[in-house]
Amino acid sequence: MRFSPTSQEKLADTAAEMITVAGVGGWVRALVDGAPPTAPGDLADLIAERLRVLGRPVVRVRAGDFLRPASLRFERGREDPDARYEAWLDEGALRREVLDPLGPGGTGRVLPSLWDAVADRATRAAYVALPPGGVVVVDGELLLGRGLPHELSVHLSMTPAALARRTAEPWALPAYARYDAEVDPLACADLAARVDDPRRPALRLSATG
Template structure:
């Protein structure tokens, strides 16, 4: 697979072209997952697509997987720093499908946030009407291999050394979960676009 060193702007332009070219479901929106460890900043890459897509007259809804975590009673049952719990128990994938990915496909209103981790309570927000031709951009870690439906998936990859270097000390306990993810899911082999982000100011894009 070809790897192209690009500036961040040029890389985002390439991804925007790929998203804009996706066939749009009747009355619905396309769904894009931007997957990556927190230190790889998938949120930043997803954010970078927003204005570019809107400039192409595409409505865009940004959703963070961090707003679809399970309650603390479930998420932290095995402790606050258990990497296997982080891998298996934190994300409420069913809720993300039910409230965002499934309704977006058929043009029904979407719930952009579900759970406030700080208060450990459900978020009181209204559903967002989202008409045809839009793009739902979801970012977060450990998204692939869960059966989350999407028209396009992007993985932001870092080497294990770069990931360890860029992960804050208080989040280093998550590193075994990301290592398990690479071993069991092999996310770089599941997606058409891989952002190589060891050096965020000098990324590269791997394409089919």
């Protein structure tokens, strides 16, 4: 796998260009995936800014606002890496409230958030009507390989050593290792970068070689 030096700004520009191409005449669902130390939310915000400058309506969604209630997430304990990988995200709600409404024949009505994981209660957010040609940009971890419908996937990666140095939750490292082994998001994402040093990201040029 080959890489080329780039910047967060150039990554955002490239993603916005890809969305523009993908979204002719319809909605676009973009997933920005990465473990917390890779800061996928920061890149998602930059992408949203670029799109707004281009005149595209955008809704920003955090997958972290579509987690299951604590009683379900922590059923096997608060630090179970397999539970984090398999059971923390409420995939059904994310599909139903965000992704499916922007698919063919969808309503265009998106719920920006569902569950406040800190307070462990519903956010009571209002639905947003996204006109055709609009974009939803969803950031989060462990998003790929689940069959979530989307038009563009972006993955931010760290080597295992860099991730271990930077993570605040070392107990979760086996979840990320399992994700890399089972999904290989660095290879399968439409756009991917290595961000061992967040100031100097490296764009994936090819998935092999």
